[in-house]
Amino acid sequence: MAEVKQKKEMRKPIETGAPDGFQYMHPTMRKNFGQWKWHDHPRPGVLRHAANSGDEIWTVRAGTQRILDVFTLRTLCDIGDKFADGFVRFTIRSNIEYMVKDASKVEPLIEALEKEGFVVGGTKNSVAMISHTQGWLHCDIPGTDASGVVKAMMDELIDEFKNNDMPNRVHMTTSCCQINCGGQGDIAINIQHTKPPKINHDLVSNVCERPSVVARCPVAAIRPAMVNGKASLEVDEKKCICCGACFPPCPPMQINDPEHSKLAIWVGGNHSNARSKPTFQKLVAAGIPNNPPRWPEATAIVKRILKKYKEDGKDWERINDWIERIGWPRFFELTELPFTKYHIDNWRGGRKTLNSSTYIRF
Amino acid sequence: MKKHDTPMLDELENGPWPSFISGIKKLRDTHPEKRINEMTNDLLGQLEHSYETRKGYWKGGTVSVYGYGGGIIPRFSEVGDAFPKSKEFHTLRVQPPAGNFYTTDILRKMADSWEKYGSGLVTFHGQTGNIMFIGSTSEATQHFFDEINEYGFDLGGAGPCVRTAMSCVGAGRCEMSNINEHKAHRLLVNNFIDDMHRPALPYKFKFKVSGCANDCMNSIERADMSIIGTWRDDIKIDQEEFKKYVDSKGRKHVIDNIVTRCPTNAISLNDDDTVTIDNKNCVKCMHCLNVIPKAFHPGDDKGATVLMGGKRTLKIGDLMGTVIVPFMKLETQEDWDKLVEIAEESIDFWADNALEHERCGEMIERIGLVNFLEGIGIEVDPNMVGNPRESSYFRGDGWDGEAVKWYERADAADKDSA
Numbered sequence: 090m091a092e093v094k095q096k097k098e099m100r101k102p103i104e105t106g107a108p109d110g111f112q113y114m115h116p117t118m119r120k121n122f123g124q125w126k127w128h129d130h131p132r133p134g135v136l137r138h139a140a141n142s143g144d145e146i147w148t149v150r151a152g153t154q155r156i157l158d159v160f161t162l163r164t165l166c167d168i169g170d171k172f173a174d175g176f177v178r179f180t181i182r183s184n185i186e187y188m189v190k191d192a193s194k195v196e197p198l199i200e201a202l203e204k205e206g207f208v209v210g211g212t213k214n215s216v217a218m219i220s221h222t223q224g225w226l227h228c229d230i231p232g233t234d235a236s237g238v239v240k241a242m243m244d245e246l247i248d249e250f251k252n253n254d255m256p257n258r259v260h261m262t263t264s265c266c267q268i269n270c271g272g273q274g275d276i277a278i279n280i281q282h283t284k285p286p287k288i289n290h291d292l293v294s295n296v297c298e299r300p301s302v303v304a305r306c307p308v309a310a311i312r313p314a315m316v317n318g319k320a321s322l323e324v325d326e327k328k329c330i331c332c333g334a335c336f337p338p339c340p341p342m343q344i345n346d347p348e349h350s351k352l353a354i355w356v357g358g359n360h361s362n363a364r365s366k367p368t369f370q371k372l373v374a375a376g377i378p379n380n381p382p383r384w385p386e387a388t389a390i391v392k393r394i395l396k397k398y399k400e401d402g403k404d405w406e407r408i409n410d411w412i413e414r415i416g417w418p419r420f421f422e423l424t425e426l427p428f429t430k431y432h433i434d435n436w437r438g439g440r441k442t443l444n445s446s447t448y449i450r451f
Numbered sequence: 452m453k454k455h456d457t458p459m460l461d462e463l464e465n466g467p468w469p470s471f472i473s474g475i476k477k478l479r480d481t482h483p484e485k486r487i488n489e490m491t492n493d494l495l496g497q498l499e500h501s502y503e504t505r506k507g508y509w510k511g512g513t514v515s516v517y518g519y520g521g522g523i524i525p526r527f528s529e530v531g532d533a534f535p536k537s538k539e540f541h542t543l544r545v546q547p548p549a550g551n552f553y554t555t556d557i558l559r560k561m562a563d564s565w566e567k568y569g570s571g572l573v574t575f576h577g578q579t580g581n582i583m584f585i586g587s588t589s590e591a592t593q594h595f596f597d598e599i600n601e602y603g604f605d606l607g608g609a610g611p612c613v614r615t616a617m618s619c620v621g622a623g624r625c626e627m628s629n630i631n632e633h634k635a636h637r638l639l640v641n642n643f644i645d646d647m648h649r650p651a652l653p654y655k656f657k658f659k660v661s662g663c664a665n666d667c668m669n670s671i672e673r674a675d676m677s678i679i680g681t682w683r684d685d686i687k688i689d690q691e692e693f694k695k696y697v698d699s700k701g702r703k704h705v706i707d708n709i710v711t712r713c714p715t716n717a718i719s720l721n722d723d724d725t726v727t728i729d730n731k732n733c734v735k736c737m738h739c740l741n742v743i744p745k746a747f748h749p750g751d752d753k754g755a756t757v758l759m760g761g762k763r764t765l766k767i768g769d770l771m772g773t774v775i776v777p778f779m780k781l782e783t784q785e786d787w788d789k790l791v792e793i794a795e796e797s798i799d800f801w802a803d804n805a806l807e808h809e810r811c812g813e814m815i816e817r818i819g820l821v822n823f824l825e826g827i828g829i830e831v832d833p834n835m836v837g838n839p840r841e842s843s844y845f846r847g848d849g850w851d852g853e854a855v856k857w858y859e860r861a862d863a864a865d866k867d868s869a
Contacts, residue, residue, distance in 0.1 A: 106546060
């Protein structure tokens with residue numbers, strides 16, 4: 090009887106899916122939907138879009154800490170109510186954007202945002218906000234933190250976010266494991282494990298569905314085994330590439346290691362089709378210590394790469410375009426990063442990444 | 452309440468960029484709800500412990516709301532004895548409005564609901580495209596969901612299911628937009644809402660919609676099905692604006708930054724400082740429109756290119772999406788139905804043929820694009836390849852029949868356009 094009553098009280102979900110954004114859109118944007126004509130970029134962090142009707146909408150973009158507490162969220166709303174028209178949106182890189190119809194509102198809005206510690210910028214050829222995920226704050230498999238790395242790096246790159254001094258935009262990402270939730274980037278800072286998982290054989294048979302763990306391994310290095318009389322799994326450590334793919338389905342196969350989980354830096358990932366087809370990021374540095382709370386070693390390398398790109402890149406060249414022009418030997422020379430055997434791809438299809446020509450710059 | 456010492460996290464309160472640690476501390480120190488003070492205090496304690504030991508201490512589990520099988524990322528602490536008030540710290544993935552538009556009113560409403568039940572921490576948005584409400588007990592997830600569900604918000608995807616989709620600002624503000632991105636986003640994802648809320652697919656399946664080839668939603672590299680706006684008639688040129696640009700920047704700048712950057716050498720700077728575009732060879736890469744948005748505009752015959760199979764590393768390595776529909780109109784009801792049908796056919800075929808934990812692109816890699824196309828009823832097209840086959844290892848005894856099909860399709864297309 091009690092069970093029946095319990096069931097009656099459960100509320101059935103309303104399966105509405107993704108809400109219609111139109112109801113939350115600035116009226117000027119609703120009115121001119123699909124009727125925009127051009128945009129320009131009056132100053133860093135500000136975009137002006139003009140419609141066929143003659144209407145204009147001004148956008149002010151600001152970086153935040155991304156993990157927002159409700160106080161900060163309300164502060165952002167207060168600014169929206171007082172200095173903008175009460176309409177906002179968020180970019181794919183978690184910046185907030187305020188849209189206003191009236192150009193005279195732009196400067197007071199910027200002032201209000203900056204007064205509250207938000208950072209206006211992130212448009213056009215700036216270093217955009219680093220896209221990242223959860224890390225130690227919330228993930229179940231992280232090798233490092235995400236928000237902390239981003240905070241530490243953005244502290245150092247803030248001027249590049251606020252200005253437009255780069256040859257083209259720079260999209261950076263961080264990821265706490267090789268699943269790479271942060272995504273491809275012009276510069277990506279990702280965990281790279283360097284030792285095989287440490288297996289707690291007492292737990293494997295209770296926690297893990299062994300066949301799916303075996304199937305998950307990209308190099309078939311895992312096989313079922315009896316260890317100390319218990320059904321468990323073993324890893325062929327010579328084959329293991331330390332990718333950590335076994336860890337999510339089988340937490341007793343601990344891949345994270347305070348010492349041996351390192352950071353690697355990848356460059357040249359570009360999602361856009363502009364000028365050339367989209368590209369994946371390429372390894373440039375690894376073995377970098379995972380060093381909280383400020384990860385200075387990783388930040389130093391990122392800054393070095395950015396400095397050379399800024400000096401040597403031509404207008405509109407993304408990092409991948411820049412390296413395509415100057416060649417990889419010159420990239421390693423300029424950035425003073427070592428080129429090692431690990432840079433040569435030996436994964437399937439990797440041979441296509443080798444130089445099969447006489448194109449060599451001297 | 453004894454506050455945990457957080458010397459390492461305190462370091463992240465220094466420096467000019469806004470600090471998430473300061474935000475969490477504000478919840479700990481000044482929020483009127485004791486529950487939130489205690490929860491965020493223990494969260495900081497556990498996070499500091501992670502910083503000290505360089506390890507994570509969350510594990511997954513099973514938490515859901517009534518009627519759904521997914522949408523919540525369960526987190527139970529492995530060090531819950533030391534940090535009991537945050538030992539259950541689940542995230543609710545909530546689908547954003549298409550295009551990520553909000554009023555301050557709706558954001559305040561969400562903040563009010565969230566502090567009633569959760570930790571007070573939220574992200575707009577996670578890399579999955581969801582609003583991430585971070586930090587709820589198992590019990591509170593249902594109450595919070597019930598409340599926001601009443602005012603129009605629904606959970607997103609987690610696990611082997613159709614995931615929350617993403618779309619760019621699109622026609623709402625951008626002159627580069629070629630389709631109604633938000634309509635595509637909602638039409639696709641809401642059609643599969645059952646497959647989102649009740650995970651039963653081989654693995655995740657993501658839709659992302661970008662209004663042009665700049666692909667701000669990163670769809671080619673991150674979506675199983677990528678819809679990208681494009682056009683197939685001539686690019687529109689405002690010669691007066693172009694001349695003004697040449698005048699202000701100089702010819703060298705125009706040659707270096709526009710003419711020579713065109714991937715198909717389709718741009719010529721004329722002697723009178725006007726521009727000619729070889730439209731037959733323009734691939735709609737967007738570069739020249741990005742440089743002079745006042746001079747170049749998308750054409751009028753707009754539509755979308757559809758690609759399939761993008762994903763990141765695990766398990767077989769990174770894959771980009773590949774073209775399965777070079778161009779389709781997205782205007783009439785029939786056009787939209789066709790888009791949904793392609794998605795349905797693809798997901799059905801993938802669900803029937805994929806291995807466990809195999810993304811759509813990985814399946815295509817394993818069985819070959821042709822088998823996939825035959826499975827979903829789409830004919831081959833040279834726009835689907837970068838170049839034709841290089842390997843001579845194929846059995847071609849069906850060649851004559853396939854060649855006839857090609858000519859028949861070409862004839863039919865001619866009749867259609869006549």
